[in-house]
Amino acid sequence: MxxxxxxxxxxxxxxxxxxxxxxxxxxxxxxxxxxxxxxxxxxxxxxxxxxxxxxxxxxxxxxxxxxxxxxxxxxxxxxxxxxxxxxxxxxxxxxxxxxxxxxxAIGGLDVLAAAARAGRIGATVTHTTVKCPSALGLPELIGAQVEVFRGSAREAARRYPRTSNASIALAFATVGLDRLEVVVVADPAATSTTHRVRWVSSVGDYQFDFRNAVDETSGGRTSLxxxxxxxxxxxxxxxxxxxxxxxxxxxx
Amino acid sequence: MxxxxxxxxxxxxxxxxxxxxxxxxxxxxxxxxxxxxxxxxxxxxxxxxxxxxxxxxxxxxxxxxxxxxxxxxxxxxxxxxxxxxxxxxxxxxxxxxxxxxxxxAIGGLDVLAAAARAGRIGATVTHTTVKCPSALGLPELIGAQVEVFRGSAREAARRYPRTSNASIALAFATVGLDRLEVVVVADPAATSTTHRVRWVSSVGDYQFDFRNAVDETSGGRTSLxxxxxxxxxxxxxxxxxxxxxxxxxxxx
The missing domain is CATH 3.40.50.720 (NAD(P)-binding Rossmann-like Domain)
Known part of the structure; x- marks a missing residue:
């Protein structure tokens, strides 16, 4: 055991x-x-x-x-x-x-690690997260969907430490903290957390969309x-x- | 070693x-x-x-x-x-x-195995593959995209043994050979192989799209x-x- x-x-x-x-x-x-x-x-x-x-x-x-x-x-x-x-x-x-x-909160790190092993040169990876403003520590005043961050996974983790865990894992599985692009979107209409991961390299073009049910005890921050x-x-x-x-x- | x-x-x-x-x-x-x-x-x-x-x-x-x-x-x-x-x-x-x-040829089996562990009851999984007709052993006469198969992963493997490997792995990772729905589409315009995996259950709704570069030595059947x-x-x-x-x- x-x-x-x-x-x-x-x-x-x-x-x-x-x-x-x-x-x-x-x-x-x-x-x-x-x-x-x-x-x-x-x-x-x-x-x-x-x-x-x-x-x-x-x-x-x-x-x-x-x-x-x-x-x-x-x-x-x-x-x-x-x-x-x-x-x-x-x-x-x-x-x-x-x-x-x-x-x-995401997945596909199996195939992306394999794609990274096939070749990181020229590969691009983007991780976009859409959450309700409160889950990002933002006021609920925002009226419409708004991009609140775009930058490296390392910078995302500094700005949004509670919401960047999946980005960090994705970065270590693929191209590293400084090459993975992270986009964070606040959406007042969001009732669940969504993630999109996009990978493009010579072996393939992959897009993964995740809509996760959230743990109600976590203030919308944590996916089940x-x-x-x-x-x-x-x-x-x-x-x-x-x-x-x-x-x-x-x-x- | x-x-x-x-x-x-x-x-x-x-x-x-x-x-x-x-x-x-x-x-x-x-x-x-x-x-x-x-x-x-x-x-x-x-x-x-x-x-x-x-x-x-x-x-x-x-x-x-x-x-x-x-x-x-x-x-x-x-x-x-x-x-x-x-x-x-x-x-x-x-x-x-x-x-x-x-x-x-696919991925995301990491998160789908976790989602299956969270609960298989009520979960639905579909794997759609689009290939050129020759890669499916079909004549090139087909003029437009056509669905040539819809059924269980087990039946898909019997009908298209060379093209069902990813379906079988996905089935064993999630809901089994008889519950995974497989759709095979022949597309004469396909220059690469594409796969779509869709999972819906109480923990999440996931859609993964894969466009794979193919190994030219394999007659379009094998993704790099x-x-x-x-x-x-x-x-x-x-x-x-x-x-x-x-x-x-x-x-x-």
């Missing part, structure tokens, strides 16, 4: 811990579920006791947790991917544990599919293959 | 063997590359010598190769997925080796991305996670 420690008790952490406790993921069992404000010695003990840690906290505390897991040799599935925009992978990856990212992407990843880690993106120390 | 034996020297097998020989896949090395008509004792020796076998032959010979690998305890990546439409997984999976399917999906899968098997679909003995 793969013993999993979950840190964070919000929408994603709560759903992951509940599914593990119920035995919904073959081969995986819940070791410990902790609040993100748990005392450091408790976190260290829980990380050491686990085969895999799921980080479902915030970018503010994720960095410390990643370093604790990586140096203890425990793999960590990072949901607050924004933390990777401001720290070098080489700094965070300094240890035997691995940093793994779920596909989160995100917790399931973590669970699917945990099942894969147990069987030796499955979805997910590896953050390598040499990555940009 | 993960030693890989490749059986089949067509468009996919040739490209996979070439990339492995060139050292393009970290952690993986080419053990043996064989023609699909190689003598049985040679095949058995090559399968036994490998950690993973890549089957890139035809549905006519894939069944024997799968049984040889599975009973020898060697994992096998199956490209001629159509063979799974007429044999029960329980029969083919009778051994310690595992049967693994690449996403092939397919060999890369196999290579990405081999890299993943080496590191302990990566794309791919497991065929389980209890699957339908």
């Amino acid at each position: 793969t013993a999993v420690t979950v840190v964070g008790t919000g929408a994603i952490g709560g759903a992951v811990a509940t599914a593990l406790r119920a035995g919904d993921v073959p081969g995986c069992t819940l070791a410990v579920a902790l609040n993100s404000s748990a005392p450091r010695e408790q976190v260290v003990a829980a990380v050491t006791a686990a085969d895999v840690v799921v980080e479902a906290t915030t970018t503010a505390v994720a960095g410390d947790l990643i370093r604790t897991a990586v140096s203890a040799g425990t793999d960590i599935v990072v949901c607050s991917c924004g933390v990777l925009a401001d720290r070098s992978p080489a700094e965070l990856c300094a240890g035997p544990g691995r940093i793994l990212l779920p596909s989160g 599919i995100t917790a399931w992407s973590v669970l699917e990843m945990l099942a894969g880690l147990h069987r030796g293959f499955g979805p997910g993106v590896l953050v390598e120390s040499g990555a940009a | 993960t030693a890989v034996t490749v059986v089949g020297t067509g468009a996919i097998g040739g490209a996979v063997a070439t990339a492995l020989r060139a050292g393009d896949v970290p952690g993986c090395t080419l053990a043996v590359a064989l023609n699909s008509s190689a003598p049985r004792e040679q095949v058995v020796a090559a399968v036994t010598a490998a950690d993973v076998v890549v089957e890139a032959t035809t549905t006519a010979v894939a069944g024997d190769l799968i049984r040889t690998a599975v009973s020898a305890g060697t994992d096998i990546v199956v490209c001629s997925c159509g063979v799974l439409a007429d044999r029960s997984p329980a029969e083919l999976c009778a051994g310690p080796g595992r049967i693994l399917l690449p996403s092939g 991305i397919t060999a890369w999906s196999v290579l990405e899968m081999l890299a993943g098997l080496h590191r302990g996670f990566g794309p791919g679909v497991l065929v389980e003995s209890g699957a339908a």
